[in-house]
Amino acid sequence: MSTFADLILRAKTIHQMSPDAAPATMVAVSDGVIVAVGDDADARDLTGASTRVVDLGDATLTPGLIDGHFHPLHGLSMTAGTDLTSVRSLPELIAALRESPRDAGWVKAWGLDVNAYGGRPVTNEPLIEALGSDVPVWVIMSDAHSAIASPAALAAAGISGPREFTGNAEIVCDADGLPTGHILEFEALSVMDPALPPESVDSRRRRLVKLLSDMAATGLTAGNAMDYNGGVEVMPGFDDHYELPMRVRFAPWCMPGVDADGLAEIVALQQQGGRRWQVDGVKFFMDGTIEGGTAWMEAADSHGECLAPNWPDPQAYRAAVHHLASNGVPTVTHAIGDAAVRHALSTLAGASKVVARHRIEHIEAVPLELVGGFVEHGVVASMQPTHCTHFSRADQSDAWSQRLGPQRSRRAFATRDLREAGALVALGSDWPVAPYDPRPILADAQLRRRAGHPEEDPICPEQALTAQMALEGYTTHSAVAQGNADVAGRIAPGFRADFTAFSVDPLVAAPDELAQAPIAATLVGGEFTHVGDGVG
Template sequence: MTDTKFIRAGRVISEFSKDADTVAIRQGKIAAVGKFEALRQERPDAPVESFPDAVITAGLIDGHAHPVWGLEMSRGADLSACETRADLIQALQQEAATLGSDDWVFGWGMLPTALETDEVTNDFITEALGADRYVYITMFDAHSALVSDPVLALAELSEPVSTVDGGGIVQRRDGSGLSGHVLEFSAIDLVLPVVPRPSVEFQANRLVELLTGMAEAGLTEAYVPDARPRDLVAILEHIEANGELPIRLRISPWCTPDMEAADVQRLVDQQGQGGRRWCFEGVKLFIDGTVDGGTAWLEEPDTYGECLSSFWHDPQKYAEHVRTLHLNGVATITHAIGDQGVRFVAETLAALPKNGVQHRIDHLEIVAEDVIEFIGENQLTVCVQPSHCTLFTHPEGADTWSKRLGAPRNQQGWKTRSFLQAGVVEALGSDWPVADYDPRGIIADAQLRYPHDRNTKPIHPEQALTAAEALRGYTGYVPRSVGRTGSTLQVGEPADLTVWARDPRDTDPVDLPKVEILATCVDGQFVVDTRKH
C-alpha cells in the first residue's frame, strides 16, 4: 500500500514547478509537485483528492497575529463599529442587558474618535451604566484600555502612575482625578490581576473555534509575537490533550525593558519548547508604542508635543538584550512604529555580527526613505499590516493617527511598495484582533489601498502591491522574514496547502474576499474540506 497521496486541482502556484496541477504528499511532507499524468505514472496506486478547476497555493501564514491573547482582549461588546459617543453608550447598555447586575462588562475595539473629544476618559461609561459597574474596555490598538472607577479602586489605583514603557495610569487633564485611561502594557498589568478570567477549558474551546475560522479563511499557521495570556501553556496543552490545534502557532515571548540578563537567558532556554503544532521560537521586543496613544518614537514631536521617547529609558539596554539573543541564535521581532524608533532598531540590528540569525522589524508605520534603503542593504526583514492603513487612517486625515502626526508627515506612512523596491523581504499580517484576520481581505486591501468593502479614496495608491506580491507576503516571505524556509511548495517542506476556488492573482481585489477557500491542509491532513459539507 502506498504511503503517498495526491491533491489535484486545476493549477498549482509554485515558483519551483511551472504548469503544475498536483501536489504529492508523503508522511506529511511535499514529495513532488507537477502534472498529474506524470506523477500518476510514478505512483499509480496513490489515492487522489481532487478539486477540479481550483487553485492550490502554499499554506497561507499570518505573519503577525495574537490569537490567544486576542481572545482575552476581545471579550464582550465589539465596539469597533461605534462612531459616536451615543453609539458607545448604546453598545455598552446592550451588552450589560445580557448580563447579571454584578457581572463585569467588557468591550473591545473602541476607537478614540468615537468619544468625540480629544481626551480619553471613562465618563461615558458612568453615563451608560452608572458609577458602580465594573467595566473593562480594550482600545482598538490593544496598547491601552479604558476602565471604570470601580475597577481602578479594586486595583488600588487612586493616583496617576508613570510606567517604564512610557505609559501609565492617566490623570485627567484638569487634575481632578484619574481618567480611567490605562496606557501601554505595564499599566495594563497593574489592572489585570483584578480582572476575572474564564476557565482554561472555556478559553481552549474559544481558541479552537477561532483557529478553525482562521483555517476556513485559508490560514495554516500564525506567527504569534506574544506569550502574554496567564494560561497560555495550559490552554494549548488542554487542546492537544483532547484533539489538535487547527493551525500551527509560532510563539515569540516578550523581552521587556524591566528584564535583566537572567530574564533574557530564560527566554533563550525556552526556545524550542512546545507541542505538536505550537512552539516557542524567537523573541519579541518593543522599541515604542503607538502614534494614536502618543507613545511612538518619532524624530520630531507630534502635534501634542509627544512621541519623543523609546519604551526603553536607556535604548542601549535594548541593544544589549538584542545582542545577547543574537549571539544565542535567537531571531527577534521588534515592534517599531515611529520613524526614530525604526531608525534606531535598524541601525542596532545592522551592527550585530553576522552569524546567520535573521531579525525582523514589525509595523513601521512611518519610516524615512533612507532607512528603508538601509534596511534593504543590511538584509533586515519587515512585517507590515496593510489593513491598518486602510481601516484606521482616513484619506482626508480625519483619523487620530493623521491628526497626531500632522501634515505633511501624515502623508509619509504605510510604504509597502517602497520596501519591495528596496529589496526587502516583506511579510504581511493582520495583527488580529486589531484588524480582521481573513487574509483575503488583507491581500485585497494591499492592492486597493482602501477598504475592500467601502467605496473611499485610496490612501497613497502608489504604495499598492500586486496580487502576486501580496500572496508572496502571506506565503514564502513569512518564514523567510525570520530565517526559516517553507510555504513555497518545495519538495521536502511540510505539506501545508490552501485550496482556492479561483486564482487570487487573477481576481478583482474587490471580489477577492468572497473567493471560497475549498480546503486547507496542515502536514498533509485536511483541516478544512468543503467537499464534506
C-alpha cells in the same frame, strides 16, 4: 516502502511560488510532505489502492498562507466581551455597552476605535453615561495598547491616581490628579489584571482551538504569534488534549527593566514546543502607538507627544537584543515611529545573525532614507495593510493622520517602497487589532482602501502592492522571515504539505472579488483543516 502517495490533489491552477517551476495540475503528498508536483500522468503513477485523490476543480492551489503577525494567546484575553469594532461614535458606544452581557458583574468590551471620540479627549464619561459609576467596565481600544476603565473598575484595581512605570506607560489623570479612565501601554494595563474575572486553562485551550479553526477556514495554515502571554500554562500539555489547526510560532515578550534572570528565562523558553507549535523568538516594544501618543518620533506630533521610547534607556534595549541574538534567539521589535525604527535598525545592524531573520513590526511612518537599511542589514519588514486601510483615511481626517500632520502621514505604511528596494515584507493581520482573514488583507494591500468599499479613496496609492507581491508576503517572504524557506512558502518536493485552495485565482481576480471569495480547502501537513463546499 510504498512508492504510492497518501494524498493527491488536483487543481486547475497551482501557483508554486517558484519562478522556474513548470506548470502543474497535481501535487502528491506522503507523510505530510510533498513528494511530487506534476500532471495527470504523474498522478496515475503515484496512485495506489489507499491513495486519497481529491479534485479541487477550478480552485487555485497556493502554498499555505502564513500570518506574519497575530496574537492568539494575548488576543483571547483581549477579546473576552463585546466586540466594538463596528462602533463609530460615542452614542453607538453607549448603546453597545448598555446591551453588553456581564461576566461576574463586569462589562468587558474590545476593539474600540479612538476615532469614535471624534477628536475629544478619551475618558470614561461615555462608560458612566451608559452604565453609571458603580458597574466595573473595561474597554480595550483597537490599538491594543490602551484601554478605558470605569470608576468601579479603577477602584477594583486600586487605581486612585498616577503611578510610575518603567516604560512610557501611563494612568492618565486630570489636573487634580484623578484618573480619567484612560490607561496607556501594557505596564499600566497589567495593573487591572488581578481585578478581572479569571478564566480556566482548559477554557482558554478550547477557545484557542476554536479561534485557529476559524482562521484555518480563511486559508491560514500558520502564524507568527507575537506573544506567549499565559503560554507557560496553556501550551505545555496542550497536545495531550487538543489538536492545533494551524502551525504557531510564539515570541514571548521582553519588557523594559528585564534583568539577567529574565533574559535567561526567555532563552530557556525557546525549548518549548509541540506537534504544531514552538517558541522561537522574542518580542520587544521600542514604542507604542501614534494614536495613543506613545510612538517614538523624531519630532513631536500635533499634541506635542510621541517623543519618548518605551525603553527609557534605548541602550538597554540594544544590550538585550544583542544578548538574545548571540544565544540564537530571533528578535522581533515593535517600532512604529521613525525614531523607533531608526534605533531598531541600528541595533540589528550589529546583532548576531540567526536562522530566522530579525524583524521590525508595523513601520507605520518611516522616512525614505531608512528603507535601504532593511535590505542592508537583512531585516524583515513585517507589516499589516489593514492598519492603514481600517484606521486612517485618504482625507487625513483620522486620529493617526491628525497627530502626524500632512507631510508625515503621506509616508503611511510604505510597503511598495520597501519591496522596490528589495526588502522582505511579511504581511499579517495583528489580530485582534484588525480582522485575521487574509483575503481582505491581500486585497487591501493592492487597493490601499478597504475591500468592498469602492467609494473610498485610496490612502497613499503609490504604496500599493501588486497581486504577486501581496501573495509573496503571505508565503515566500513569510517563510524566509521565520527561517523555514527550505520547507515552507513554496509548492515543491520536500516541502511541507501546507496548502491554501482559493475558489478564485488570487493573482488574477479583482481584489474586491478576492476579498469575499470562498476558500475551497486548507491543509496542514497533508491533513485537511478546512473543507469548503463541493470538495470531496
